[in-house]
Amino acid sequence: MTQDVGTALRTLTENRMNQTDPASKPSLIQQRNRKRILDAALDVFSRHGFRGSTLDQIAAAAGLSKPNILYYFSGKEEIHVSLLNGLMDAWLAPLREVDPAGEPLDEILRYVHRKLEMSREFPRESRLFANEILQGAPRMAPHLEIELKPLVDKKTALIKRWIAEGRLARVDPHHLIFSVWATTQHYADFATQIQVLMDGREVHEGAEAFLETLYRRLLAL
Amino acid sequence: MTQDVGTALRTLTENRMNQTDPASKPSLIQQRNRKRILDAALDVFSRHGFRGSTLDQIAAAAGLSKPNILYYFSGKEEIHVSLLNGLMDAWLAPLREVDPAGEPLDEILRYVHRKLEMSREFPRESRLFANEILQGAPRMAPHLEIELKPLVDKKTALIKRWIAEGRLARVDPHHLIFSVWATTQHYADFATQIQVLMDGREVHEGAEAFLETLYRRLLAL
DNA sequence: TTTCATCTTGACCATACGGTCAGGAAATGA
């Protein structure tokens, strides 16, 4: 899974350079620094949101000077958009991998498992998206329409089919998916709160067990 | 329910005035303007987060000048803290009202219903808290420890008792509560996303039906 | 080693923003 996000990051790293002709190979330095910047930016943006983050913070976290960062990206906004673009694919992978040929209940439970795993392994990514959507997704609206919506339409249709075939209990597929997002991402986005309420106790295994029970009871026939 | 939040707002309105002696009655103008400011601030903070909101925005939304706002509140931070303080009680009311003397399943379903209703009626409040907790709850840490934690401890103990008495199916009470928060608040906090994915279709009734099914299947014996 | 492109930075700029203040306008009340 680290692979997934890594790959996505690498992909976006190969994007248009500032003034360079398109399709020119990026130097090693360029690759290294772009990756540094994006990783630092993920850290900062996910903790403070877009508006609450400063270029100086990102520069410090990346170990580069501010003007140097502006050498690789045209501005704060472009860094943010690059991050969102680069992480989107990895973020949607679990849903994309729900397999029409698989056993319905297993597929859903596997999806829940993967999502929860991502919340644990990549809380920064989760919070980055949460922040963005909370603010009305000003820098992500196209993504929602063009990438997310078709995917959700496809998968809700699949679930609907499964239900019609009597292989899953009856539920509204859209709300089912929303609930998976909500329950799994909650552990990353609201970690501070959960930390306090669970003081010290183990969180993840309990969550895993709970969610498996939840969706098994909901969907089993 | 409007009553609840209104009352809470009024309560916090009666707080310490800038330089006035404590326990002096606030004038009508003072009441009116403080309420205006807090309502405007709720609007702005819930849409842009603390850092992303400016006093000028709040002033404009309240129909007052910036210095005039600083006449009523010592600064941006105090407005924000006042809001959180004033809304906390109303926010926790649904959980507080879970009745040990009631029928377990009914009580939980009623709780879910109330929470979902709040997400629909008071999305701004939901987003305000979501924003704050996402950023690590810097202005809310005491509340979490002093108000939320004891309440959650009490209610999880109650649920545990219900389960031990064989009146609810076995589940981890903490994760149960987390899931209720997650699934209900999701409809307010991620409304932008849901709007896109449900384009036009009715959201709330579907959510209501889905969540009732979800928790009924999870908790029924 | 020289040359050229790439990379890096200190100094600087313009704007936005939180906050102050002196003084004026409105209420309040005697």
Add this chain to the structure above:
DNA sequence: TCATTTCCTGACCGTATGGTCAAGATGAAA
């Protein structure tokens, strides 16, 4: 009516922040 408190504002200030730029440092290629 006048006096006093409460309320309101234009003008202003210091700092933070996004962004620019000219010039220098550091590679890569010959």
